[in-house]
Amino acid sequence: MKKIVFMDFEELKKRNQLIAEEIKKRNNFVIVNHHDADGLCSGAIIAKALERENKKFNQITAKQLYSDTIREIKNSGENYIFVDFGSGQLNLLEEMLEKNYFVIDHHQPVKSDYLFHSNPFLFGFDGGKEVSGAGMTYFLAKELNEKNKDLSALAIVGAVGDMQDYEGELTGLNRKILADAEEMKLIKKEKDLRLYGKISRPLTQFLSFSSNPIFPGLAANDKACVDFILNSGIELKEKNAWKTYSDLTKEEKKTFTSNLIVYSIENGFSEWKAQNIIGETYTLLKENPKSPLRDAKEFATLLNSCGRHGEAHIGLKVCMGDRINAYQNAMELLLEHKRQLRAGIEWVHEQGLTEEKAFYFFDAEENIKEEIVGIIAGMLYGSNLVSQKKPIIAFARQKDGLIKVSARATDDLIRKGLNLGKILRETCMELGSDAEGGGHKIAAGCRINLWQQNSFKEKLNKKIADSIKI
Numbered sequence: 001m002k003k004i005v006f007m008d009f010e011e012l013k014k015r016n017q018l019i020a021e022e023i024k025k026r027n028n029f030v031i032v033n034h035h036d037a038d039g040l041c042s043g044a045i046i047a048k049a050l051e052r053e054n055k056k057f058n059q060i061t062a063k064q065l066y067s068d069t070i071r072e073i074k075n076s077g078e079n080y081i082f083v084d085f086g087s088g089q090l091n092l093l094e095e096m097l098e099k100n101y102f103v104i105d106h107h108q109p110v111k112s113d114y115l116f117h118s119n120p121f122l123f124g125f126d127g128g129k130e131v132s133g134a135g136m137t138y139f140l141a142k143e144l145n146e147k148n149k150d151l152s153a154l155a156i157v158g159a160v161g162d163m164q165d166y167e168g169e170l171t172g173l174n175r176k177i178l179a180d181a182e183e184m185k186l187i188k189k190e191k192d193l194r195l196y197g198k199i200s201r202p203l204t205q206f207l208s209f210s211s212n213p214i215f216p217g218l219a220a221n222d223k224a225c226v227d228f229i230l231n232s233g234i235e236l237k238e239k240n241a242w243k244t245y246s247d248l249t250k251e252e253k254k255t256f257t258s259n260l261i262v263y264s265i266e267n268g269f270s271e272w273k274a275q276n277i278i279g280e281t282y283t284l285l286k287e288n289p290k291s292p293l294r295d296a297k298e299f300a301t302l303l304n305s306c307g308r309h310g311e312a313h314i315g316l317k318v319c320m321g322d323r324i325n326a327y328q329n330a331m332e333l334l335l336e337h338k339r340q341l342r343a344g345i346e347w348v349h350e351q352g353l354t355e356e357k358a359f360y361f362f363d364a365e366e367n368i369k370e371e372i373v374g375i376i377a378g379m380l381y382g383s384n385l386v387s388q389k390k391p392i393i394a395f396a397r398q399k400d401g402l403i404k405v406s407a408r409a410t411d412d413l414i415r416k417g418l419n420l421g422k423i424l425r426e427t428c429m430e431l432g433s434d435a436e437g438g439g440h441k442i443a444a445g446c447r448i449n450l451w452q453q454n455s456f457k458e459k460l461n462k463k464i465a466d467s468i469k470i
């Protein structure tokens, strides 16, 4: 079994060598990356790698790679490198860009034998959970120059940004990258609480603001949180400053964590959901201990705050090493991002979801930005609003009037055979015209016209019900 995996990795390596050789021969590149955390990490990794090869390049960040996006970027350079998307659009790229493009991606690919295309699915690996766009870009960067091993930490941030650690730890090819990052003394892995804000949130807010999961009774209830903390024998302050989880002693962390698990089970969590708040965490050893960049998950959220709010260049600068101006700007965007996520979650709680035959559904219209509606849909699995038994489909309105569709599922559903990326792509093809989309089994997106929404939902209900046998 192990041998087969090794062979496949050798094939992936060969593909990357071929691409690396070709990149070395060419110049004047346009890097096109996706706007989420993984996309920005991918963009930064290839930018650093091209810099090291003394290549000239421009960088473009896009929300999605639709046909009109490709039309817009056409003629902006000589050679294109698409990272963290493109595998689903190879036919379009071929049509519009001929042979001067490279695709480094981990989304489900369409059928194609294009050689300047690196994707884990082509070599027997699961791009949904064992390697991210940043990871794939990292493997290519390593073929360009062994020095690029120092970019391994960014590849870990990308993987965590795409929630590839959702089963408790990174697996598969991500493990190879992790080994590089540990060897370079860039990252330390340890078993710990996996809640957001260990460094950046005072303990009370750490519990009351937690949205993944939401703790019933503690959420938005500072008094209950204070009681919980004091009952765990932990002081709220140290020398007048609010303590964060990262300030606690080893013993205090242990008590806090086990009390939280007990509390969760007593308040309705399944054993699985309660245990899932512990898992492997990834500390970036070169970052300031007080900075959110110190933790891979918080680093990824900071990047999402930039990319998803139209300030990708700031996130890219942070990835490239800026810890002064861009970092300050990113910290401000982070506050705004968190505020919008909280408001979005609250909005869904107030409005409620509808339960359809095969999925949960909400239409945020203009109340939630299309850029973050998918994140919010995913976070709802941490609440008691939905069960794990059906996927979540969310609509939001794009600026151009089209509907942005975001779909999220659980690992259980994937095991039952659900593949959201494939289902969305097929549904869009059936709808024709402007509908385009795809993605991962567990998270996917597309866009449709207003007038298509009923037939879209109908088709989706049928396809999902068929695949998970409802």
Ligand SMILES: [Mn+2]
Binding pocket: 038, 039, 084, 106, 132, 133, 134, 162
């Ligand atoms: Mn990705």
